[in-house]
Amino acid sequence: MSEERVSLNFLEHIIEEDLEKGYQKAQLRFRFPPEPNGYLHIGHASSICLNFGLGLKYGAPVNLRFDDTNPAKEEQEFVDAIKRDVEWLGYQWDTERYASDYFDQLYDWAVLLIEQGKAYIDSQSSEDMAKQKGTPTEAGSESPFRNRSVEENLALFEGMKAGKFEEGTHVLRAKIDMASSNMLMRDPIMYRILHKAHHRTNTDWCIYPMYDWTHGESDYIEQVSHSFCTLEFAMHRELYNWFLDQVYEEGNMRPKQREFARRNLSHTVVSKRKLLQLVEGNVVSSWDDPRMPTISGLRRRGYTPESIRNFADTIGIAKRENLIDVSLLEFHVRDHLNKVAPRVMGVLNPLKIVLTNYPEEQEEWLDAENNPGDEAAGFRKVPFSRELYIEKEDFKEEANRKFFRLKLGGEVRLKNGYIIKAESCTKDTNGNIIEVQCTYDPKSKSGSGSEESLRKVKGTLHWVSIKHALEAEIRLYDRLFTDESPDTHKDKDFMEFVNPDSLEVITGYLEPSLKNARIEDRVQFQRIGYFCVDPDTTSEKIVFNKTVGLRDTWAKITQSS
């Protein structure tokens, strides 16, 4: 037995230390707290995998909590989409919670703070308050309303709740320290007036708690042990703890906020505003366009939940700045699809070949293996006939020895079929090759066991029988941005880096077995890449999205020479 070296990320170290210090394993509880104001993206996926992954690892419950404190931005539609995406990723939350579940408790606690002289109503404009806030290097100044009496504060707060005031006229502020080096501690706003209907509480409330006042207290109410968020909230920790101090009672779990670095993916943007710009500017068709980094986009692109979880696992979690190459994500989807995707044949760029010694009316149904890595996947039949399509790039009149494909006078194996030899070709008036005449070796049939079938020829091509071919719309995707970090340039707008060729739509010719493919089915077009059936598919027209290409060392060779 060799000792296994366990490697933990820094958050797991924190949990392990807490466990050693006396936390009970049964007290561990985590949460994933999205705001329902948009669609989840690959960055959220990392956070989901982190929190739910820890839940699985420690056998701890994980709550799905919607941080719904701003009715101006939040909608039920997003709640539903988020739940779907988390489930699709393969995780189960313990309970579904909403910050809005705690509005009553939050209000009561706020009243308590007012009574203790730790919060006050400020009746200035936001501009005046901003002026008094100071700068990171200069202390702020106190509001003229800072020392209102408890009674007056209570009355005003009640009035705010009762809807007696216009938006912007009053706010509730925590009375902390206008000179703190942490700007967030300079009397942060706890409540603002918003005469807006909330997607869950409707018009019950017209004052809504701010993030800082809500988040830690929600963690506390749910008795979350570890509250993990991204680095931009590091400054908020001091406030998080201050608010917690006001309500914490001995004997309860005291939630601990810790921060990790957001994972950045190359060649993409992830901010809601920018994603919206792509949708509204018709750069992409929708939020679930297969080029979008949203979870719904990745799903439509053909990514599997496993591949995304494996990706999140490999990139790990830390506190340093990072830019993860999108090719790592592509590696993981290839890696998973290689194991599970059935192999099929499809020609995307057809060139007609005619087997001159194959009888005109003859057709054969050949055995084809569904997945060479998985015996249980079995076999299917593919039709073979005299006239076939192969890829244009698989034929050259003349080529050197490194070209393992079809050339005049050369032989090649047709996958699952026969060995053929190119004899001649015909061209149109522009000199384009439009047809290749070949002969086939009738004894070389794949799997027949004959001496001829065992012959080694260097190249193997995929193909499709023209008269049996299924026409399909094929959408070929490329990266949406040409720059690896499009939104980090100070002097350039990210839209300048949009790749104009990120989508190419062509007609492909597929083996007829694909007629029964269903939406979201994923297959490998042999020698090309992984594809999945798009929801735009109808009974008349099947649409495939290219998920990712196969690794292509031949492309590298041709490029470098």
Add this chain to the structure above:
RNA sequence: UCAUCCGUUGUGUAAUGGGAGCACACAAGACUUUGAUUCUUGUCGUAUAGGUUCGAAUCCUAUCGGAUGAACCA
């Protein structure tokens, strides 16, 4: 130029005072009815300068570099 955080191969991450490891990428080779997959091997790293210590990626100091911080957003 105030506060907080962070600097480990090309990228991401591990090593918590004692082996700089893993994955991807890259390179070479083997196998192959997918130029795929698989397998083998290889190249490359602790920001800099001091200090503490028998011993430092790890602790201390300074320097350099980066990120974050002034929304009635989350």
